[in-house]
Amino acid sequence: MDADIIMLNRLYLQKAREWLITREDHKVQYLLGMPPEAMGPIRAMSLSQLKALTESGILCFSFRVPHQTLRDLLLSEEVLDPEDPVRLQLLAAAATTPTGGRHGHHLA
Numbered sequence: 001m002d003a004d005i006i007m008l009n010r011l012y013l014q015k016a017r018e019w020l021i022t023r024e025d026h027k028v029q030y031l032l033g034m035p036p037e038a039m040g041p042i043r044a045m046s047l048s049q050l051k052a053l054t055e056s057g058i059l060c061f062s063f064r065v066p067h068q069t070l071r072d073l074l075l076s077e078e079v080l081d082p083e084d085p086v087r088l089q090l091l092a093a094a095a096t097t098p099t100g101g102r103h104g105h106h107l108a
Helices: 003-021 025-030 036-044 047-054 067-075 085-095
Strands: none
Touching: 003 025, 003 036, 003 047, 025 036
């Protein structure tokens, strides 16, 4: 099994579960790209079930940055600043994809 995939899954699922337990579902959906129908099961999973999902070998999230945004960033000569409009563009693009920011999302 790929240790990097496991670590990425662990970080992703820990953050998702943290926000789900504190009822910050909007963050899970828009910032992490988790579809609403996955939130209930993730919230309800035991730690051993989450560990099994983490170690499944399948990445539990997908890339959501639109191609045009990548091109714009590549052509930009400036470093991405946290206050930069490109960051806002990335967030807006992720939240407005045809599937609500969850295109290609997989949960093993």
